[in-house]
Amino acid sequence: MSVFGLxxxxxxxxxxxxxxxxxxxLDDVREQKVNTSGLGTMxxxxxxxxxxxxxxxxxxxxxxxxxxxxxxxxxxxxPPVH
Amino acid sequence: xxxxxxxxxxxAGSEATLPPVRGRVVRSRWLFSVLxxxxxxxxxxxxxxxxxxxxxxxxxxxxGAQYGTRLLWILLLLLPVTYFIQEMVVRLGxxxxxxxxxxxxxxxxxxxxxxxxxxxxxxxxxxLVTEFAAISLALSHMNIAPKLGVPLAAIVLIIMVLSGxxxxxxxxxVFLCLLDLGWVAIALKVRPAFGEVVHNTFVxxxxxxxxxxxxxxxxxxxxxxxxxxxxxxxxxxxxxxxxLRFSDVKWARLDTFLGAVFTIVVAGCMMLAGNAAKMHAVxxxxxxxxxxxxxxxxxxxxxxxxxxxMINAAVLGTTAISLSSAWAYGxxxxxxxxxxxxxxxxxxxxxxxxxxxxxAAAIVLIPGAPLQLIILGVQVLAGIMLPSAIIFxxxxxNDKEVLGQRFVNRPWNNWVNWTIIIVLFILSLILAxxxxxxxxxxxx
Numbered sequence: 001m002s003v004f005g006l007x008x009x010x011x012x013x014x015x016x017x018x019x020x021x022x023x024x025x026l027d028d029v030r031e032q033k034v035n036t037s038g039l040g041t042m043x044x045x046x047x048x049x050x051x052x053x054x055x056x057x058x059x060x061x062x063x064x065x066x067x068x069x070x071x072x073x074x075x076x077x078x079p080p081v082h
Numbered sequence: 083x084x085x086x087x088x089x090x091x092x093x094a095g096s097e098a099t100l101p102p103v104r105g106r107v108v109r110s111r112w113l114f115s116v117l118x119x120x121x122x123x124x125x126x127x128x129x130x131x132x133x134x135x136x137x138x139x140x141x142x143x144x145x146g147a148q149y150g151t152r153l154l155w156i157l158l159l160l161l162p163v164t165y166f167i168q169e170m171v172v173r174l175g176x177x178x179x180x181x182x183x184x185x186x187x188x189x190x191x192x193x194x195x196x197x198x199x200x201x202x203x204x205x206x207x208x209x210l211v212t213e214f215a216a217i218s219l220a221l222s223h224m225n226i227a228p229k230l231g232v233p234l235a236a237i238v239l240i241i242m243v244l245s246g247x248x249x250x251x252x253x254x255x256v257f258l259c260l261l262d263l264g265w266v267a268i269a270l271k272v273r274p275a276f277g278e279v280v281h282n283t284f285v286x287x288x289x290x291x292x293x294x295x296x297x298x299x300x301x302x303x304x305x306x307x308x309x310x311x312x313x314x315x316x317x318x319x320x321x322x323x324x325x326l327r328f329s330d331v332k333w334a335r336l337d338t339f340l341g342a343v344f345t346i347v348v349a350g351c352m353m354l355a356g357n358a359a360k361m362h363a364v365x366x367x368x369x370x371x372x373x374x375x376x377x378x379x380x381x382x383x384x385x386x387x388x389x390x391x392m393i394n395a396a397v398l399g400t401t402a403i404s405l406s407s408a409w410a411y412g413x414x415x416x417x418x419x420x421x422x423x424x425x426x427x428x429x430x431x432x433x434x435x436x437x438x439x440x441x442a443a444a445i446v447l448i449p450g451a452p453l454q455l456i457i458l459g460v461q462v463l464a465g466i467m468l469p470s471a472i473i474f475x476x477x478x479x480n481d482k483e484v485l486g487q488r489f490v491n492r493p494w495n496n497w498v499n500w501t502i503i504i505v506l507f508i509l510s511l512i513l514a515x516x517x518x519x520x521x522x523x524x525x526x
Contacts, residue, residue, distance in 0.1 A: 004106050005105070015107065019107055022105055022107075022118050023104070024121040025122065028325070033178055042189040066463060
């Protein structure tokens with residue numbers, strides 16, 4: 001049996017002193033979170049943009065390298081030499 | 083510049099605007115705090131302990147078998163690292179109520195959104211294959227045919243999420259996390275030298291033989307297995323799904339911290355199990371074989387518990403990793419994506435989970451599947467992806483437009499996090515160099 005019961009709004013809002021109400025997040029009224037809908041992409045300085053471009057290049061090269069290495073180990077390019 | 087104000091209306095609005103809520107009135111602030119923490123508790127423990135998955139079991143016992151207790155201090159060092167990374171996820175998830183994939187898509191554009199999603203799905207899927215490979219291995223050592231046990235495990239994993247209740251899934255998963263306390267029992271049973279364990283946990287030292295290539299890669303493997311990219315996506319989505327409130331931040335932080343401590347303790351116990359193999363001169367290729375070979379010296383309990391906990395680790399890893407994939411895909415596609423929804427209301431979300439679990443289980447059952455190549459792929463791709471994933475997290479946590487002053491990183495957060503990112507990048511580059519030119523790193 002759950003220790004949580006149905007509480008009327010008045011019970012929640014007009015609590016006597018030293019009384020506290022515990023509500024599970026999923027049972028609580030939905031909170032209004034920060035509104036990100038109209039923000040679009042993040043404004044960045046030139047150095048951050050450049051760093052992300054470098055990161056993009058690094059990741060593409062590494063992914064290709066891993067693919068080559070795995071195919072090499074799988075013997076796609078002939079028997080492994082090492 | 084537009085800055086969002088944080089607005090909270092939960093349990094504090096007027097009677098006219100609030101419907102009845104399910105809750106409990108208590109007369110003690112202490113009891114209120116304990117009960118509130120228990121309602122928030124879950125995502126932090128799960129994200130941390132699920133990372134002690136099959137691959138982690140393998141890595142930690144191997145570390146123990148090769149170097150005894152000498153690498154325990156690395157785990158202690160990783161405790162704050164893993165906490166600080168996941169704490170950022172907590173703030174981002176609670177402030178936005180959105181998952182990590184959705185935020186990357188929105189704030190960094192389509193290319194990075196797609197890259198993160200595809201990379202996550204790829205690494206996650208390969209990891210799932212390794213989880214089922216571990217289940218298959220452990221089952222075969224328990225004389226249960228993998229052809230029967232692996233599909234059964236997949237069905238159980240699917241049933242776990244299909245109840246349409248977040249709470250039910252969370253309770254089951256937290257229970258599975260707590261079962262990992264069995265590793266503590268194993269560690270006590272194999273009777274390590276207590277003084278040596280304490281010394282090597284708190285006093286950093288290099289094992290005999292110095293810094294070799296094999297030690298370097300084992301350390302990279304330990305770091306890589308303790309902090310994984312899917313964790314960022316999982317915890318943020320989990321927090322969004324559980325609808326944690328602004329007032330829950332401190333409890334979610336505590337949940338994450340306790341989860342980190344629990345995970346590091348369990349990881350340490352796995353190393354002690356490996357240490358027992360070293361002490362008894364047991365050589366092994368995988369933890370299941372280690373469990374079998376330790377039977378003579380450590381008894382039936384150690385053998386059975388290790389095999390069962392291997393399966394538990396894989397089950398935990400599978401449910402968390404598959405969910406991180408399903409949540410991320412649902413967020414980016416704009417599909418309904420909640421464990422609190424029945425399957426008819428979120429078919430795409432549940433289908434993604436089912437396909438991930440089902441396909442990974444099926445691959446393991448294919449005779450001659452290249453499992454070693456898959457394990458290698460997982461380690462390398464995760465190692466490459468992790469630093470870049472944390473960079474995006476760091477940039478998002480400095481995004482005042484989204485987070486406002488309340489949740490944005492403080493200067494000391496940035497110092498700590500950039501230090502972590504630099505170290506991870508160095509480890510990633512070493513890993514990259516090893517992939518590019520393995521002959522530069524002779525086995526030692």
